[in-house]
Amino acid sequence: MKLYTSSGAPNPRRVDMFLAEKGVCDMQRQLIDLNSSEHKKDDFLARNSLATVPVLELDDGRFLAESRAICTYLEAVYPEPNLMGRDGTERAFIEMADRQIEFALFASIANCVRHTHPGLAVLEQPQFPAYGASQGQKMRENARWLDGQLGSRPYVAGERFTIADITAFCAIEFARLIKFKPGAEGMIHLQAWRDRIAQRPSAKPANT
Numbered sequence: 001m002k003l004y005t006s007s008g009a010p011n012p013r014r015v016d017m018f019l020a021e022k023g024v025c026d027m028q029r030q031l032i033d034l035n036s037s038e039h040k041k042d043d044f045l046a047r048n049s050l051a052t053v054p055v056l057e058l059d060d061g062r063f064l065a066e067s068r069a070i071c072t073y074l075e076a077v078y079p080e081p082n083l084m085g086r087d088g089t090e091r092a093f094i095e096m097a098d099r100q101i102e103f104a105l106f107a108s109i110a111n112c113v114r115h116t117h118p119g120l121a122v123l124e125q126p127q128f129p130a131y132g133a134s135q136g137q138k139m140r141e142n143a144r145w146l147d148g149q150l151g152s153r154p155y156v157a158g159e160r161f162t163i164a165d166i167t168a169f170c171a172i173e174f175a176r177l178i179k180f181k182p183g184a185e186g187m188i189h190l191q192a193w194r195d196r197i198a199q200r201p202s203a204k205p206a207n208t
Contacts, residue, residue, distance in 0.1 A: 010174040020202035097157035097164040106171040108139035147187035
């Protein structure tokens with residue numbers, strides 16, 4: 001297998017963190033330079049016509065895009081440690097938590113960063129700063145919701161670390177680009193959770 005990825009982007013980091021939790025250290029990687037629009041060139045578009053990273057090239061030559069789909073595939077190839085649920089019920093609740101984070105937190109953070117950060121202007125044309133600012137407010141509302149959830153349980157999906165924690169952590173870390181620190185805004189449970197997850201070896205950015 002071969003992973004087409006990029007440094008600094010949150011979705012590639014989700015897959016990197018997932019792989020690290022699985023103990024997979026020998027994944028072949030090819031860096032795609034987003035700032036030079038390498039993801040929009042014909043050879044990459046042949047792998048993913050939507051021009052997004054990451055993309056996993058399978059051993060049979062097919063290409064799998066979308067970080068959640070890639071992680072689902074990797075969970076089947078490397079079943080331990082389990083990160084997506086051991087039976088249908090647990091899988092459903094973990095997926096619910098993961099999707100809630102993806103839609104309620106991850107997306108609003110990404111929109112805020114892409115439309116307000118000058119370093120992202122090359123990727124987001126045109127930028128709409130007012131929209132980005134409104135997404136920043138929405139992100140904080142949803143972060144307060146997550147802070148409340150984490151006040152009653154140790155992890156995003158319940159009692160153990162799962163893919164939902166990976167999604168949430170990568171989102172919160174990406175929000176550092178807009179100087180968002182949960183503890184500084186009174187979200188003490190979210191900050192404590194973030195600091196605890198940051199201690200995991202998988203939380204360190206992959207050496208790509």
